[in-house]
Ligand SMILES: Nc1ncnc2c1ncn2[C@@H]1O[C@H](COP(=O)(O)OP(=O)(O)OP(=O)(O)O)[C@@H](O)[C@H]1O
């Protein structure tokens with residue numbers, strides 16, 4: 001399999017706080033990789049750097065062997081190919097669900113309103129939200145909002161999708177419906193990077209799991225290996241705490 | 251007040267010189283005719299103010315380092331415009347610019363008085379828009395940019411619509427004061443309602459025309475304020491979550 005994304009010695013600081021320290025990774029096309037680690041370990045920052053929402057200080061990121069972090073590269077066409085879904089949904093509250101999804105299709109990809117609308121309704125039907133197309137985000141449950149946010153990101157047909165703790169802001173009974181959508185995405189050819197605290201889900205869905213500690217890759221391996229036989233002491237400790245907190249089932 | 255005022259010793263005289271029904275009906279037609287000019291000034295300054303103010307607010311909110319000089323310029327503009335009383339700008343621009351000897355109609359104090367009014371108000375209104383733009387959470391910008399929208403598309407489709415909705419009440423406040431400050435243009439010549447009331451006052455030796463003018467202003471500004479409230483409530487009902495009891 002070819003490499004979809006390559007991170008080479010990526011570093012990022014906020015002021016004097018170095019959040020990412022020399023992170024290097026290769027991710028294959030169609031792979032599902034989960035980033036786990038304590039709060040503040042740099043998961044969100046890593047995903048935002050890949051989406052070019054943050055500028056990295058050192059190192060490089062390559063998409064299909066083309067460096068996207070080079071100075072002067074236009075970020076907009078790259079961002080179309082790398083979607084991101086946020087923990088807090090970030091839907092546009094002044095737009096209907098339909099408009100949330102069609103905005104980038106018409107403005108960025110130049111599709112007609114009709115084409116865009118039919119893409120929106122196909123995606124919403126797929127996620128069981130076809131009756132919500134003309135609703136406004138505030139009238140939807142958290143789970144519904146997050147599924148709309150996923151639909152919005154998928155509408156651009158991205159090659160890579162970054163999911164940043166997409167179930168953390170949800171009530172437990174709504175987590176399942178969002179995770180079902182992610183399960184459905186696996187195997188569709190899209191490359192998935194997820195930051196998550198849902199260890200059971202990470203174990204189930206991931207090809208590989210990356211354990212981040214203090215902005216470095218402490219351990220990287222298959223889901224099976226990381227969860228059953230972690231070698232790094234920090235990984236062991238972290239999983240121990242997670243298990244005693246009851247967040248790793250199955 | 252309602253109870254005490256009529257019991258004051260000189261109430262009868264005040265009543266006669268401020269609340270004389272015949273004088274009111276005599277001057278009302280003049281006042282209404284003069285008020286048309288107020289409405290005209292209001293009507294042509296408002297769109298100009300809104301457009302200039304949005305442009306200033308966008309210029310101030312831009313993060314493009316190349317536009318740094320523009321930002322400095324608009325900051326200076328808003329500071330200077332807001333730092334001097336409106337009436338002074340009306341005198342300076344309204345008398346000053348026609349004084350440089352332009353041909354008709356460009357030497358009219360009416361035009362330059364309105365321009366001065368528009369310039370000062372655009373600076374105030376720009377601050378309102380800027381507060382609105384800054385109140386839109388950074389995560390909205392992140393969401394828009396992550397979809398590949400450029401920064402100007404993000405401003406136009408995501409930031410501005412939310413910002414404008416939020417600033418409608420303070421904006422309407424400014425519009426209501428503009429509606430009233432239009433009368434200041436009369437101080438450099440044009441006969442609008444306030445000046446007409448002054449003329450009628452002198453003619454009748456009675457202050458009632460000013461009461462007439464006040465009533466006419468209220469007839470415009472109160473419905474304007476109520477209408478804004480209605481629009482806001484409707485917008486909130488359409489997009490908002492259900493109300494908490
Ligand atoms: N915009 C920012 N400015 C300054 N510091 C930041 C910023 N964003 C993140 N940080 C800091 O970077 C560090 C890593 O944050 P990050 O959000 O990437 O962690 P995380 O692994 O996603 O944590 P969590 O599991 O709580 O979401 C934290 O110490 C945080 O305070």
Ligand SMILES: [Mg+2]
Nearest residue numbers: 043044045165
């Ligand atoms: Mg995070």
